[in-house]
Amino acid sequence: MYRRCGFRYEKKLRITGVARIAGIDEAGRGALAGPVVAAAVILPAKFRHRRLNDSKQLAPDLREEIYSDLVSNPEVRWTVGIIDSIEIDRINILRASHQAMRMAIGALIDPPDHVLIDGLPVIPFPFPQTAIVDGDCISLSIAAASVIAKVTRDRMMRDFCSQFPQYCFDRHKGYGTELHLLRLHEFGPCPIHRRSFEPVAQPLLALEDITQVRSSSARCAGRELSVPLSQA
Structure with a gap:
C-alpha cells in the first residue's frame, strides 16, 4: 500500500531540541552480485518534496529525477558508504551492511544528533538512533536515503554490465x-x-x-x- 512519507518522527525529535537528524538506508543487501550501498541524508527542517517516497515504490525514471533533486540541493547533506562483494564474502552481508552505514554516517561533515534507520535492528555506532519498521515509507529522511542508495547502486551495476x-x-x-x-x-x-x-x-x-x-x-x-x- 502506498503511504506518503512525512516528518512525523523528525518533528518529535526537533521538539526535544534535536537539530541534525540523519536518515539512513541501504540498497543491495539481498543481491547475489555487486556492492551493498548505504546512504545517510540530513534534510533541512522545511524540506518538501511531494513525490519522495520509498525508492522501491518509485519508477526508475522518477527515482533518478528525485535523486537529482536531492543531490543538487545545497541544503541537503548526504553521503554514501560502499562495501564491495569481496568484503561482503569476508565479513558476511549483515556486518557489511552495518559497515556501509557507519561509513556513510562517518562521512557527514557535521555528525548527526540522532539517526533514523529503516528496519528493526539497531546499528552499532555511537549516535542516538531510532529504528522504524517500514521507515522508508514513513520518514522523509529515510526515504531520501533509500533513493540515494538505490540510484547510486543501480548506476554502479549498469557500469558493471559494460564489463560483464x-x-x-x-x-x-x-x-x-x-x-x-x-x-x-x-x-x-x-x-x-x-x-x-x-x-x-x-x-x-x-x-x-x-x-x-x-x-x-x-x-x-x-x-x-x-x-x-x-x-x-
Whole structure:
C-alpha cells in the first residue's frame, strides 16, 4: 500500500531540541552480485518534496529525477558508504551492511544528533538512533536515503554490465532473477559475484527452485480455471 512519507518522527525529535537528524538506508543487501550501498541524508527542517517516497515504490525514471533533486540541493547533506562483494564474502552481508552505514554516517561533515534507520535492528555506532519498521515509507529522511542508495547502486551495476555484459546486470541489478540465474549457470560467477551466497555457488539448484515455484503456480492457476461456474 502506498503511504506518503512525512516528518512525523523528525518533528518529535526537533521538539526535544534535536537539530541534525540523519536518515539512513541501504540498497543491495539481498543481491547475489555487486556492492551493498548505504546512504545517510540530513534534510533541512522545511524540506518538501511531494513525490519522495520509498525508492522501491518509485519508477526508475522518477527515482533518478528525485535523486537529482536531492543531490543538487545545497541544503541537503548526504553521503554514501560502499562495501564491495569481496568484503561482503569476508565479513558476511549483515556486518557489511552495518559497515556501509557507519561509513556513510562517518562521512557527514557535521555528525548527526540522532539517526533514523529503516528496519528493526539497531546499528552499532555511537549516535542516538531510532529504528522504524517500514521507515522508508514513513520518514522523509529515510526515504531520501533509500533513493540515494538505490540510484547510486543501480548506476554502479549498469557500469558493471559494460564489463560483464553476459550477465545483464543492467536489467536485474545483481538480484536473483531467473535471467540472472540462467546466465550464472551458463557462465559461472564473475569477480563481483558474492561467492558466500548459496545461489552463486549452486546456481542450477536455485534455478530449479524458481522453476518448481512457477510450475506449482501454473498448476494452481489451472485448477482455478477448471472450477465449474456453479461452484465459483
